[in-house]
Amino acid sequence: MQRPMLTRLSLVVAAAFALAACGEKKADSPEPSAAPAEAAGQAxxxxxxxxxxxxxxxxxxxxxxxxxxxxxxxxxxxxxxxxxxxxxxxxxxxxxxxxxxxxxxxxxxxxxxxxxxxxxxxxxxxxxxxxxxxxxxxxxxxxxxxxxxxxxxxxxxxxxxxxxSDTQQGAVVGKFAVEKLGAKKIAIIDDRTAYGQGLADEFEKAAKAAGAEIVRREFTNDKATDFTAILTGLKAASFDALFYGGADAQAAPMVKQMKRLGIKAPLLSGEMTRTPTFLKLAGTDAEGTIASLAGLPLxxxxxxxxxxxxxxxxxxxxxxxxxxxxxxxxxxxxxxxxxxxxxxxxxxxxxxxxxxxxxxxxxxxYDARGDLRDGGITVYKVEGGDWKVMETIGGQ
Missing domain, CATH: 3.40.50.2300 (Response regulator)
Known part of the structure; x- marks a missing residue:
């Protein structure tokens, strides 16, 4: 008696599985009338x-x-x-x-x-x-x-x-320092990053080509905040301008320490220094700082x-x-x-x-290398607590 009951139960279960399988197949293969997600408006x-x-x-x-x-x-x-x-x-x-x-x-x-x-x-x-x-x-x-x-x-x-690129920016600022600021002796510090060192290298090439003497070149890192030892050594060398290749988080304490040490030469730098944050961090010591920025003024x-x-x-x-x-x-x-x-x-x-x-x-x-064909460079100076345009070269 138990055997026929099990057989009937097995048939019921088998039928249930068969129906489930049919249902799964239909779910996996929607009817032709079902529209794709994109056609239904979903992006x-x-x-x-x-x-x-x-x-x-x-x-x-x-x-x-x-x-x-x-x-x-x-x-x-x-x-x-x-x-x-x-x-x-x-x-x-x-x-x-x-x-x-x-x-x-x-x-x-x-x-x-x-x-x-x-x-x-x-x-x-x-x-x-x-x-x-x-x-x-x-x-x-x-x-x-x-x-x-x-x-x-x-x-x-x-x-x-x-x-x-820094090739363009460094060339402009290096030439500007010599020809427009009259800097004959220049000191350089960079933060050893690809950006900071690369920009400083291009600045140095342009400044030398324009007739300047690089009296000393030093380096730091992009986490440093105390530059007293470097600046004290540079002060003895006597220079007309100091170029820094790096960001505002280092440029701000650097310029404050320059003023504290009695260094009157201006600090020059690139676009990572030409920020509102630099002005906040450096305060009144920011006055006279010069920095370049790729492109036109905003x-x-x-x-x-x-x-x-x-x-x-x-x-x-x-x-x-x-x-x-x-x-x-x-x-x-x-x-x-x-x-x-x-x-x-x-x-x-x-x-x-x-x-x-x-x-x-x-x-x-872009040119064949992926560089911008004509981005232009603008040179700024801190005056009255704000960045003021000194000169724009190129751009459109």
């Missing part, structure tokens, strides 16, 4: 990678850069773009590389593994250069804030700049005033990098639209030849 997500120092002494610069990038993505999404016949939505995948080359390479591989469609950053030359090899091997376009000549010296066809940029108004309403104080981060994103997306594809292999050649009218320039375009 395809396109990931853009981003990396910068978001913690540590350069966090304010990295965050400024990131805010510009985020604003560009929001603006692009608001336009409801369609690429390849499909609606797309851009998503930022942001990482903190801590301005550390080792961390940067780890992050680069992580972003590649996450299948990003393009890379914005890194911020520092010292992180952008080692990370660029990973993006190049993955054939991912990268638009970085890096200004060191070594970034594009690698001749990777995937690397592009957001700002003019109020002279084609869309600078409009961008500044919108940015401040959204994020508050602007440093200097947000317009360039904004343009990097918009230029990359413009290349995708022109190629009608978000696939790196298809839009990369379009990006290499693009001419894009952005916030910072009416014609963002």
């Amino acid at each position: 395809q997500t396109v990931k853009l990678g981003f990396a910068a120092p978001l913690t540590g002494p350069q966090a304010h610069l990295g965050k400024d850069y990131q805010n510009g990038v985020m604003m560009a993505i929001e603006d692009a999404n608001a336009e409801k773009p369609t690429i390849g016949g499909k609606p797309v939505k851009f998503e930022l995948v942001a990482e903190d590389d801590q301005a550390d080359p080792k961390v940067a390479t780890q992050i680069a591989q992580k972003l590649v593994d996450q299948k990003i469609a393009g890379m914005i950053g890194h911020f520092n030359s010292g992180t952008s250069i080692p990370a660029s090899k990973i993006y190049h091997e993955a054939r991912l376009p990268q638009i970085a804030m890096a200004t060191a000549p070594a970034f594009t010296d690698q001749k990777y066809d995937t690397t592009f700049r957001s700002m003019t 109020d002279k940029m084609p869309k600078g005033k409009e961008f500044e108004t919108r940015f401040k309403a959204k994020f508050g104080q602007m440093e200097i990098y947000s317009p360039y981060g904004y343009d990097a994103v918009r230029t990359m997306i413009a290349a995708m639209k022109q190629a009608d594809s978000v696939e790196p292999a298809k839009y990369l050649p379009v990006l290499a030849k693009i001419e894009y009218a952005g916030v910072t320039s009416n014609k963002i375009a």
Whole structure:
């Protein structure tokens, strides 16, 4: 009696499994009338990678850069773009590389593994250069804030700049120091980063070519805050100007210590010193400091005033990098639209030849190396507690 009951039960169970199997098959194979997600109006997500120092002494610069990038993505999404016949939505995948080359390479591989469609950053030359090899091997376009000549010296066809290189910037400031400031004897300090050392090297070449004597060259690091020993040694050498290759977190205490030691020669530096943060940290000792910045002054940029108004309403104080981060994103997306594809292999050649009218320039375009064709350089001086334009060379 138990056997027939088990048989009937087995048949019922078998039938149930058969029905379940049919149901699973139907779920896996939707009927032809079912519309794809894109056709139903759901946008395809396109990931853009981003990396910068978001913690540590350069966090304010990295965050400024990131805010510009985020604003560009929001603006692009608001336009409801369609690429390849499909609606797309851009998503930022942001990482903190801590301005550390080792961390940067780890992050680069992580972003590649996450299948990003393009890379914005890194911020520092010292992180952008080692990370660029990973993006190049993955054939991912990268638009970085890096200004060191070594970034594009690698001749990777995937690397592009957001700002003019230190070759251009150092040449302008070196010549300016000699011909416009009348500096005959110059001392140099750099922070040994790819950016700081590279900028100082180019400054030194230009200053020597213009007829100056480099009386001493010293170095520190990008974490230091006490430069008394270096400055005391330099004071004995006697100089007309001191050039520092590095960021505002070191330039500010350096200029304060220069004033305390009675050094009257002006401090000259690059764009990582030409920040509102430098003015805050250095206080009244900032007076007379001279620094260069790649590109035009914000109020002279084609869309600078409009961008500044919108940015401040959204994020508050602007440093200097947000317009360039904004343009990097918009230029990359413009290349995708022109190629009608978000696939790196298809839009990369379009990006290499693009001419894009952005916030910072009416014609963002790259040469064969990935350098900007004409970014321009502006030299500023601290007067009355603010950065005032002394001279602008090039740009459009």
